[in-house]
Amino acid sequence: MPGFSVKLPLILGAPDGYEQNELLSEMIKQNLKNLLLTSPGEKTMDANFGVGLKHFLFEPDLEVIHIEIKEKILQQVKKYMPAVNLDILHVVATPQMSEANQIKIVLAYEISTLSLKDVVSFNLGSNATVSANIPE
Numbered sequence: 310m311p312g313f314s315v316k317l318p319l320i321l322g323a324p325d326g327y328e329q330n331e332l333l334s335e336m337i338k339q340n341l342k343n344l345l346l347t348s349p350g351e352k353t354m355d356a357n358f359g360v361g362l363k364h365f366l367f368e369p370d371l372e373v374i375h376i377e378i379k380e381k382i383l384q385q386v387k388k389y390m391p392a393v394n395l396d397i398l399h400v401v402a403t404p405q406m407s408e409a410n411q412i413k414i415v416l417a418y419e420i421s422t423l424s425l426k427d428v429v430s431f432n433l434g435s436n437a438t439v440s441a442n443i444p445e
Contacts, residue, residue: 314339337393337420338429344385345414345431360385362433366410375400382414394419397428410434 312329313336320328330336347359360381368374378400386393397417415430 312336317343333423334425334427337390337425338427340390341386341393341416341418341429342431344389345382346433358385358389362412362414362431365412366433370402375402378412378414382416392420392422394421396426 312331313333314330316328316330316335317339322328330339344358345360345362348361348364349359350356351361352358360378362378365374365378379398382398383395386395395416395418397415399413399415401413401415402411411432411434413430413432415428417426417428419426
């Protein structure tokens with residue numbers, strides 16, 4: 310049975326080729342992750358796509374920076390994923406995280422037409438690692 314989209318990163322080994330996002334909720338989480346991590350100018354044919362969270366890693370841990378990140382996320386989700394309604398959007402950086410150049414983003418969202426609610430949190434570090442904690 311084909312899925313909704315190819316899982317990223319690409320993993321070869323499924324019977325039909327690459328592993329698939331078999332649930333719509335998985336695809337939406339992947340699309341949100343890509344939107345947050347893609348830097349503007351990185352996507353071919355759409356230089357405005359992406360929040361570019363990595364650019365904020367070395368910024369000072371100030372409320373004004375957190376507000377800028379939130380505004381960028383809200384703007385990008387509204388433009389590129391208009392069916393997603395963000396209920397909660399937190400940008401967290403404790404002093405320890407700030408010293409290690411880390412940002413944590415928590416998104417609670419809803420897609421009313423699908424009766425889907427979910428929470429995704431991203432921990433982004435300066436060593437280019439990303440972990441997405443996705444409560445089921």
